[in-house]
Amino acid sequence: MEIIERAPAKINLTLNVLGKRNDGFHEMRMIMTSIDLSDRLTLTSKEQDEITLSCNAAFIPLNKKNIVYQAARLLKETYGIQAGIHIAIEKKIPVAAGLGGGSSDAAATLRGLNRLWALDLSLEKLAELGEKIGSDVPFCVYGKTAFATGKGEIIQLINDFPKCWVIVVKPPKGISSWTVFEELDLMSIPRYDHQRMIEAINANDYEEVVQYAGNALEEISTQQQPTIKRIKDKMESFGVDVAVMSGTGPTVYGLTRQRSKAQRIVNGLKGFCKEVYLVRTLN
Incomplete structure (x- = not known):
């Protein structure tokens, strides 16, 4: 079987x-x-x-x-x-x-x-x-x-995430999670409003969602791999609604609701990084 x-x-x-x-x-x-x-x-x-x-x-x-x-x-x-x-x-x-x-x-x-x-x-x-x-x-x-x-x-x-396109970019070198947490200074990392994010998702409010997205570990991981910031900067210059590192990194994703814009961003990023994916959120 x-x-x-x-x-x-x-x-x-x-x-x-x-x-x-x-x-x-x-x-x-x-x-x-x-x-x-x-x-x-x-x-x-x-x-x-x-x-x-x-x-x-x-x-x-x-x-x-x-x-x-x-x-x-x-x-x-x-x-x-x-x-x-x-x-x-x-x-x-x-x-x-x-x-x-x-x-x-x-x-x-x-x-x-x-x-x-x-x-x-x-x-x-x-x-x-x-x-x-x-x-x-x-x-x-x-x-x-x-x-x-x-x-x-x-x-x-919670409710399904609003439907949108996700541009995923993985730099060549990975990051070990334990090294990120080892360098963690709890007094200096940012905080993101998860309650407002939950409310935005439950209301299917994409515009609100992109305002509250963020990762407190991003700066630490970026110190290990400056490529993370370069990818974010590229994504933002190409017009994503928001760009955020996932987990302990080094992958960065960008969100947009427009298929044509998403494809243009992917085409622009492929010359910068080998592993670039264009996918949807799952509902």
């Missing part, structure tokens, strides 16, 4: 860091939405009781280090599943990009195996399980628009 699951990327519309927790993580306030840039996972039953992986990207580990493997093992061990599974990962989301590609792959694995093994678990239960392997996995289980608190694992769904 075979199941196919899409694993969409996410972007951070707002990202705030409130402080460091006793468990070593940081207390977060984030609003995220999914975009139509997706990995594709094919989950195929095996007679032999084992988990095996394959991937079209050569640099992805195909062992216990892979979060997809961890997700499959978690379900097997939690529910005593004595069945084998092969998971083929077709990567389209850039790696180490701040787009949640690995977390989304893990979430897709949980959803797909829930169907394949007829576990009949709710999304809430899958999100609860997903928290054990990554803070972004619970959001990715839902794949909608949400307000995330705690480490990012406490999810409150």
